[in-house]
Amino acid sequence: MLTVEGLRSRYGRIEVLHGIDLQVNSGEIVTVVGANGAGKTTLLRCLSGVQPVSGGTVTFRGDQITTLAAWRRPARGLTQSPEGRQIFTNLSVEENLRLGAYGFADDRVDRDMEDAFQMFPILREKRNLSAGGLSGGQQQMLAMARALMGRPSCLLLDEPSMGLAPIIVSQIFDTVRGLKDLGVTVLLVEQNAFGALKIADRGYVMETGRIIMEGAAETLIADPRIREAYLGI
């Protein structure tokens, strides 16, 4: 579904991604784990198109999308729940959801919104309130629900657990796990390596702009080096 080959990216003169190879197959949950500053978010920003790519290619469902404008990607089936959630705090919850389906017909949007409310009932309660008034966990749910409103075939999730209480984190991970049953392919970038690897099919470990390890999630979780470096066990 999503193939990344030799991807490089730089901030000014400093290269932060030094050739990333990565593959996400249809129906999989794939996670990229790594410490703060490893380049995970930059990788995701390249995939969603908001960060320029300086080398390599990104192929999505058979099409080269390396330089495709960010705003054209959701219509291709690639949506993102960005780092720090980036919900529109000045808009209501419902308006945020509607924006997730920007450009789609209204009746479809209404139906999908109903699905989103099924998945996150709290959002229904707050639908007319300003999204800025939601708690961190609710904002994360809104960001995910908004990304799902575009009916993605592949969803990019950036640090959904960031800054949330442990109980909320496990809820969020359960939801991500549930997306698999809905047929959504997920690329999950996480600092919380343990939580992410537990729900993922495969994983990549990133360190200073390179993939240093890859494999089945259960293999990585059992690997002593990973356990020591990222799982704190």
Next chain:
Amino acid sequence: MRLSAKSATLIVLLALVALSPLLFPSNFYYRVGALIFVNAIAVTGIVILTGYAGQVSLGHAGFAGIGAYACALAPVHWGIHPGLALFLGAGISGVLAYLVGRPILRLHGYYLGVATLGFGILVAMILTNERALTRGPDGIDVPDLGLRGLLGDLGLSLSNGQFWYFFTGLCMIVGAWIALNLHDSPTGRALRALHGSEVAARTVGIDVAQLKLRAFVISAVYASVSGSLLALQNRFVTPDVAGFMHSIEMVTMAVLGGVGSVLGAIFGAAILTLLPQVLTVFAEYEHMVLGLVMILVMIFLREGLLPSILKKLRGKDE
């Protein structure tokens, strides 16, 4: 039943336009009212550009100048009816906004402000210096719109002041209605979204550059229509209409009243049009008091007069 914000705004505006004349002590106030409405039209455009989309323009008087001079020049040079010239001016402003907007809307914040400022100054300079065409700084006469005479023939005779009061009032309400519809449309939602975060807007599939351009063009048309109506009403126009101060006035009115809401911004237009009339009691200190009022509003009522007042009122019964 709760009224939607849109209907509430329109009802308030309609009531104000229709009922205010009952309180007018003299005909002069029709003129002041019409000035408020003309300013309100330009300010409604600023609400779309700045309040919805979060983009700053310090050059919108340039478009007002184009609208005003279209009504002065097109009838003389091409024999176009001044009423049609209003639409011609709006068209020219829209196209120009599109051409100018494409490169400069990539800029953000104060860079965008300075670039638009440059545009406004350019228009003002052309209007001042192209004497052969515009008669320069002395200004130029504008032909009669003819609508008042037409209404008179139909049996509805209004004084000049009354006619312009109700006509511009009607135009303002139509302008407000369009802006309010835009607010809740997918385009309006997308504009407000990019105001919040451009990156997030792009990741949900919004063509940010295109949308900003659209807001810029729409607001330019508002400014142009406002300039045209001012020229037609005064029957005379000078390059001041395109001047820097006029641009600043538009933004100040919008921000003072509450740039996020149409009603608020129109309220701001009313206050800043009226205040100088009221403050004449302070004689030479007039501008000082005006400045002071503006500073105090920005310090204590950051969201603008009307939204802040409404919030306070609501806060009490919640």
